[in-house]
Amino acid sequence: MxxxxxxxxxxxxxxxxxxxxxxxxxxxxxxxxxxxxxxxxxxxxxxxxxxxxxxxxxxxxxxxxxxxxxxxxxxxxxxxxxxxxxxxxxxxxxxxxxxxxxxxxxxxxxxxxxxxxxxxxxxxxxxxxxxxxxxxxxxxxxxxxxxxxxxxSRIATAFLGETFTLSELREVHEVVLERTLDPANFRRQIETSGDVIATDEFRMGGRHRPARLYRHNHSIELADNGPLTGR
Amino acid sequence: MxxxxxxxxxxxxxxxxxxxxxxxxxxxxxxxxxxxxxxxxxxxxxxxxxxxxxxxxxxxxxxxxxxxxxxxxxxxxxxxxxxxxxxxxxxxxxxxxxxxxxxxxxxxxxxxxxxxxxxxxxxxxxxxxxxxxxxxxxxxxxxxxxxxxxxxSRIATAFLGETFTLSELREVHEVVLERTLDPANFRRQIETSGDVIATDEFRMGGRHRPARLYRHNHSIELADNGPLTGR
The missing domain is CATH 3.90.79.10 (Nucleoside Triphosphate Pyrophosphohydrolase)
Known part of the structure; x- marks a missing residue:
């Protein structure tokens, strides 16, 4: 052949x-x-x-x-x-x-x-x-x-813009993982991970109180690919 | 070109x-x-x-x-x-x-x-x-x-024979991960994981007391490769 x-x-x-x-x-x-x-x-x-x-x-x-x-x-x-x-x-x-x-x-x-x-x-x-x-x-x-x-890994933020609220970040996880996540637990986990950084800006939302905007921590790679990182 | x-x-x-x-x-x-x-x-x-x-x-x-x-x-x-x-x-x-x-x-x-x-x-x-x-x-x-x-994953057992002691399994982990592991913690973790199954056989070892032999749990894949498992 x-x-x-x-x-x-x-x-x-x-x-x-x-x-x-x-x-x-x-x-x-x-x-x-x-x-x-x-x-x-x-x-x-x-x-x-x-x-x-x-x-x-x-x-x-x-x-x-x-x-x-x-x-x-x-x-x-x-x-x-x-x-x-x-x-x-x-x-x-x-x-x-x-x-x-x-x-x-x-x-x-x-x-x-x-x-x-x-x-x-x-x-x-x-x-x-x-x-x-x-x-x-x-x-x-x-x-x-x-x-x-x-x-x-931290790839969820790749679906979002430069800044985002924690609710928006949680929604990305929920959509991809196809299950609901407890808001308080999620907030605690993200805040202790260091993966995102709080900014001084807020998103104003209709009847809701203003929600703080976060951004991806650029000092951390989106995923750990070891020796192939950046390739 | x-x-x-x-x-x-x-x-x-x-x-x-x-x-x-x-x-x-x-x-x-x-x-x-x-x-x-x-x-x-x-x-x-x-x-x-x-x-x-x-x-x-x-x-x-x-x-x-x-x-x-x-x-x-x-x-x-x-x-x-x-x-x-x-x-x-x-x-x-x-x-x-x-x-x-x-x-x-x-x-x-x-x-x-x-x-x-x-x-x-x-x-x-x-x-x-x-x-x-x-x-x-x-x-x-x-x-x-x-x-x-x-x-x-459970690939450590792939380095070993059909049966092995928990000390031998721990040594595989230690050699590959390049660090020592606490024997009691390791035993507890392995025993609760269900990845290995205790047999009724023992390895007789010189001055040591006989050590129980375990085998890989064949109902569990060595690694979870999702939809590609077995390919």
Whole structure:
């Protein structure tokens, strides 16, 4: 078998935006309609072949820029998917593709203003259609990684703007982890963690009393990736 | 630039064997001497090009079998390393290699009986020479992952035989984490975790009183890899 192996980079991009029915925040991701075989017309993760002189993470950032006109707040390598049968070999048996997949978080307000067209569309993470290749499974794994990472790192702030209230930060956790958190416990845990810093500013909110704004503590990495931090 | 990209799989293989000076357990890994350019004659991680019809994990297991004549007790994808300048492009500028790296744990007693030759040699993890390509950095990252994983998963037992005493299990943790652990605390933590199961057998040890043997609880995965478990 003289098949050649194509190396592609794909990116799972998460943002929080309001749910169209409830108005509450929900997890969304953009997908791209395939314009060529195999799986022509089906939705898929943004991605494409790695360019000859391009770094892997740079290729993922390019996917993101091309799809959403955004730069990521957080970008991490997820996994390399390479089962020999993962592409539809009936159509092009000589074209095996190994995909190195990244996942990214972008800020909601900016994402809302992102590019949307006939061939790029944002879907609710809970309502993704049947995708090309093994991309449904890839998204399932990315969601699992996101939820795990949110428990033991500080990436929640990557979904938010420069400043945010503790209620907003708690809502991000609640949406991603799919469970409600006790406000007092959450406040205590965050305040002792040192992950966020209180500012002197407040958010004025209708009938509520003003809520203090916090910002991410930039002296702490969003996630601890050890010797690979910053790569 | 019309460079082609080669996809390779390499594997970092860890085992615990006695330190030649102290006799205490230490972390070892096998390396392979390169027999062709670039970096001919230098030590490197076992690995090679992905075969056209081969699964990624199967390729890693083949590296392991070819190098050590062993099957892994634990095998996990580590990271895809793909910086455009990571190969020595002066020698072969048209040959860029992206390496998908796995890491594996093998059982010490078996590893001791493994293949060793002019071109395969086991090194102490704390005493690895300057390797070809970016392989020193890859090992550094694999060590970081191993230490992290040992804190929140059950992989320590993969270094041991079918049955083991709690002292032996604690020694594995101490060697990998590079710190001493309180025996009573460790025993309490392990016993409440349910990760290991007490057998009715005992290890008789010279002047010491007999120590109960435990075995890994097979109903629990060695590490929680979510939707990718078993892949």
């Amino acid at each position: 003289a098949a050649s192996i194509t190396l592609a980079v794909s990116t799972v991009i998460f943002a929080l935006r309001p749910h169209p029915d409830t108005g509450h925040l929900a997890l969304w991701l953009p997908l791209v309609r395939r314009i060529r075989s195999p799986h022509k017309g089906q939705w898929a993760l943004p991605g494409g072949p790695l360019r000859a002189d391009e770094d892997l993470a740079a290729s993922a950032a390019r996917n993101l820029r091309d799809t959403t006109a955004l730069t990521p707040r957080y970008l991490e390598q997820l996994f390399a998917f390479g089962r020999p049968d993962r592409s539809d070999n009936r159509v092009a048996p000589e074209n095996r593709t190994v995909s190195i997949v990244y996942w990214a978080l972008v800020h909601a307000d900016v994402a809302s203003a992102g590019v949307e067209s006939d061939n790029v569309h944002w879907f609710l993470a809970e309502d993704v259609p049947t995708l090309a290749f093994d991309h449904n499974q890839i998204i399932e794994y990315a969601l699992w990684r996101l939820r795990n990472k949110m428990e033991y | 019309a460079a082609s990209i080669t996809l390779a799989v390499s594997t970092v293989i860890f085992a615990l064997r006695p330190h030649p000076d102290t006799g205490h357990l230490a972390l070892w890994l096998p390396l392979v001497r390169r027999i062709r350019s670039p970096h001919k004659g230098q030590w490197a991680l076992p690995g090679g090009p992905l075969r056209a019809d081969e699964d990624l994990a199967a390729s890693a297991a083949r590296n392991l079998r070819d190098t050590t004549a062993l099957t892994p007790r634990y095998l996990e994808q580590l990271f895809a390393f793909g910086r455009p300048d990571r190969s020595d492009n002066r020698v072969a500028p048209e040959n860029r290699t992206v390496s998908i790296v796995y890491w594996a744990l093998v059982h010490a007693d078996v590893a001791s009986a493994g293949v060793e030759s002019d071109n395969v040699h086991w090194f102490l993890a704390e005493d690895v020479p300057t390797l070809a390509f970016d392989h020193n950095q890859i090992i550094e990252y694999a060590l970081w992952r191993l230490r992290n994983k040992m804190e929140y």
